[in-house]
Amino acid sequence: MNIKKLEVVSFRNIKNAIIEPCESVNIIYGKNAQGKTNMLEGIWLFTGCRSFRGSKDSELINFNSSKAVLNLDFSAYGREQNLHLEIEGSRKFHLNSIKQPSASKIMGEFLAVVFSPVHLSLVKDGPFERRRFLDIAISQLKPKYAVTLSQYNKALSQRNILLKDLAYHSELYDTLDIWEERLAFYAGEIIRQRVGYINSLSNHVKEIYQGISSGKEEIEISYYQQCPAVGKDRQELYENIKALLYASRKGDIITGFTSVGPHRDDLSIKIDGLSARSYGSQGQQRSAALSLKLGEAAMIKNFTGQQPVALLDDVMSELDEERQNYILNHIKNWQVFITCCDPNSVANLKYGKAFEMKEGKII
Ligand SMILES: Nc1ncnc2c1ncn2[C@@H]1O[C@H](COP(=O)(O)OP(=O)(O)OP(=O)(O)O)[C@@H](O)[C@H]1O
Ligand SMILES: [Mg+2]
Incomplete structure (x- = not known):
């Protein structure tokens, strides 16, 4: 292009x-x-x-x-x-x-891909910016992902509303099952897509960062789950997330908020083994954010054939x-x-x- x-x-x-x-x-x-x-x-x-x-x-x-x-x-x-x-x-x-x-x-x-000073927030700020980066990047390649994400968010807000209602309407307790089944299904899809994307992105980001730092530093990116939900296939992942949601019910009813799921996950960025957000110098943080953006471009090239x-x-x-x-x-x-x-x-x-x-x- x-x-x-x-x-x-x-x-x-x-x-x-x-x-x-x-x-x-x-x-x-x-x-x-x-x-x-x-x-x-x-x-x-x-x-x-x-x-x-x-x-x-x-x-x-x-x-x-x-x-x-x-x-x-x-x-x-x-x-x-x-x-x-x-x-x-x-x-x-x-x-x-x-x-x-x-x-x-x-x-x-x-x-096109753009890197501007606002994108430093990718490394410097909290997990929200990194989830947004992942979600937009994946949606661009796979529009179906955006649909799954919106269905997940709807199910999530329904469960959160229900958690708050349960304080006054304990008879609604069983309806948690319905929302948790949906949540677990969409959550599984989101986690699978994010992990797949990061696995491919990681090689590009490593190569670019190595170039920028003249081979002196190494970057490592990976998917970070606060409550790790794993599974060898779709079904196992679904079952595991459902179990995690079930186990978190007690605490979630007190806070009125769903504490497990991909809305709490993060993209971990480490330079020479240390968190780029907590320990990176300004130059390292900028190099990391730039590598992510150029890595995103490489992913677009792989997918569309266009640079x-x-x-x-x-x-x-x-x-x-x-x-x-x-x-x-x-x-x-x-x-x-x-x-x-x-x-x-x-x-x-x-x-x-x-x-x-x-x-x-x-x-
Ligand atoms: N709608 C507009 N009409 C006229 N001028 C505008 C408009 N929007 C922004 N500007 C002006 O454009 C100017 C140049 O902005 P720009 O951000 O491109 O600068 P820059 O060359 O990138 O500078 P820097 O090196 O500081 O980043 C600003 O001073 C701003 O006031
Ligand atoms: Mg400018």
């Missing part, structure tokens, strides 16, 4: 900018607040997802305009393609000049020269966009293109 040309009009602080990137590393550099991240955000929107900054559509339009227009020429699946986006009230897409009924219809046409474009926002800060050099010069056969403030990074770029951004313009 390669961007051939991008045109951005009245988007954020960018009045009009055109870039024709190369097929390898593209650096967008410039001082603070010039529009570098805005440019990556513009590219990202062509995945059909919402802004990675969590912004509303209306915030994307330039303050002095009523409409933002973005046009992307790219090659994918062996063909030259075009995506056209107009943001006016909502986002309206055309794929190869054909109007699309909704943003979700273009998902999968243009593939997603990598959008790396402000990835260089806190990294030493050796690590920066790896990112600039060792990510091969892959179109990458990197934003940074330091023009010296450009001097270290062996192959690739550099664009300077100033006041919303490429100069």
